[in-house]
Amino acid sequence: MPFMPVTDSMFLIGESREHPMHVGGLQLYELPEDAGPDYLSKIYQSLVADEQSVQPLFRRRPRRPVSSLGQWSWTTDNQLDMEYHVRLTALPRPGRVRELLELTSRLHGSLLDRHRPLWEFSLIEGLEGNRFATYSKVHHALMDGVSSLILAARALSTDPDVRDMPPVWAMPPLDKPAKTDDASGGPLELLENLRAATQDVAGVLPAVVKSANTALREQASVLPFQAPRSIFNVQITGARRFAAQRWSLDRIKAIRRATGATLNDVVLAMCSGALRRYLLELGALPDRPLIAMVPVSLRAKQKRSEASGNSVGSILVNLGTHLEDAAERFAQIQDSAQIAKRSLAELSPLQILALSGLIMAPLAFAPIPGFVRMTPPPFNLIISNVPGPPRPLYWNGAKLQGQYPLSIPYDGQALNITITSYADSLQFGLTGCRRNVPHLQRLLGHLEDSLAELEKAVL
Structure with missing residues (x-):
């Protein structure tokens, strides 16, 4: 198997018991009308019995032999234990969403076994309201969150009558764009790729200088280490707490139309207001505004959508949490996000990754004793x-x-908020360090209050 790209292997290098490096997904389903008492049991039996359908991506196991000089690579596992990777479990009574989130929190806090392919899937029965759930997790070295959503969606159907559907691990990665006749992959193409890569690398330093100049010139722009200390910027444990809720997409779109903002601007404003309320409640709101790192997918910029690996850049956004007025906070977020996006517009994917690496680099040093305490976040x-x-x-x-x-929470980053859209709603997933982010579920109520406050301010 080939060597692992550095953008993937860094998630293995940085992993420890206190820092699991996998992403996950919790899905809630309504049982079909014709579902019998053994509906989930039959599905489980069919999943563990079909080892042959597992795609090569989900057979990959990491290894680091001496001959590789420490570089991680992938090898193929031809002896998959499907009953290990796929589990059937049940919630304790009364089977509320509360019990489901507690179970999901525990599952998400445990490490994946590096002696096996780095993924697990749980079928969860006993959920009230004639429902069941699934929880899946996959190591970030294998794929990023965008990739996992692509595969998860392809394993589902818009037709409720379709049965015997393949699971996620049976779905092949999306096809790469077809090559034209003059792109045969020969020596000329290799030289052209090397030339383009050399130009990209040469442009990294000017891109850094340009971004710094923009940040110094634009009041709403942000540079790393401008963030204040907060209760989130501490060393973390390996235990997790998870909270989740959904909101109507129509409510968010109404604010977007009224203000000319992007959907993501509205989401960031929701989070900003909720974080302000949460920290005020704890008596821990910093005088200076919180700064969010916002991942940016590079798949469209790269003109390919292969559902594996990692292809994500990042920007920094001023959340304006020091401002009491919701409209002022919203304006601060819009200005900051627009400036950050403009700074990336003329860069290549490699240059964006390099800049993003500078933003994320301090996280690599965070596990060093005293680093988080002695350096600004x-x-x-x-x-x-x-x-x-x-x-x-x-x-x-x-x-x-x-x-x-x-x-994934990190040392110095005890809270992660990830949102995804589905049909007519936005689904919020809040993942925090169990010890250092108290009463995480209260943030859900603050998110609703923040959205209502935005509606009152701009509609």
């Missing part, structure tokens, strides 16, 4: 918004009610 938290399926979907006749993303 590069940013306060990560807020990610990932587009999801626009239409209702079904899996073996069961209607998907919601899908909630679970992401």
Whole structure:
């Protein structure tokens, strides 16, 4: 197998018991009308019995032999234990969403076994309201959150009558764009690729200088290490707490239309107001505004959509949490996000990754004792918004009610907020360090209050 790209292997290098490096997804389904008492049991038996359908991507196992000089590579596991990777479990009574989130929190806090392919899938029965759930997790070295959503959507159907649908691990990655006749992959193409890569690398330093000059010139722009200290910027444990809820997409779109903002601007403003309320409640609101790192997908810029690996850049956005007025906070967020996006517009994907690496680099040093305590945070938290399926979907006749993303807190970054869209709603997933982010579920109520406050301010 080939060597692992650095953008993928860094998630293995930085992993420890306190820092699991996998992303996850919680999906809620409504049982079909014709579902019998053994509906989930039959699905489980069919999943564990079909080892032959597992695609090569989900057979990859990491290895680092001495001959590779420490560089990680992938090898193929030809002895998959499907009963290990796929589990059937049940919630304790009364089977509320509260019990589901507690179970999901525990599952998300445990490490994946590096001696096996880095993924797990759980079928969860016993959920009230004639429902069941699935929880899946995959190591970030194998794929990023966008990739996992692409595959998850392709494993579902818009037709409720379709049965015997393949699971995610049986779905092949999306096809790469077809080569033209004059792009044969020969020596000329190799030289051209090397030339383009050399130009990109040469442009990294000017891109850094340009971004710094823009940040110094524009009042609303942000540079790393401008963030204030907060309760989120501490060393974390490996235990997780997860909270999730959905909101009507029409409410968010109404604000977007009234203000001319982007959908992501509205989402960031929701989070800003909620974080302000949450920190005020704890008596821990910094005098200076919180700074969010916002991932930016590079797949469209790269003109390919292969559902594997990592292809994500990042920008820094001023959340304006020091401002009491919701309209002023919203304006601050819009200005900051627009400036950050303009700074990336003329850069190549490689240059964007290089700049993003500078933003994220301090996280690599965070596990060093004393580093988080003695250095200012590069940013306060990560807020990610990932587009999801626009239409209702079904899996073996069961209607998907919601899908909630679970992401990765880091040392110095104890809270991660990830949002995805589905049909007519936005689904918020909040993943935090169990010890250092108290009463995480209260943020859900603050998100509703923040959205209502925005509606009152701009509509």
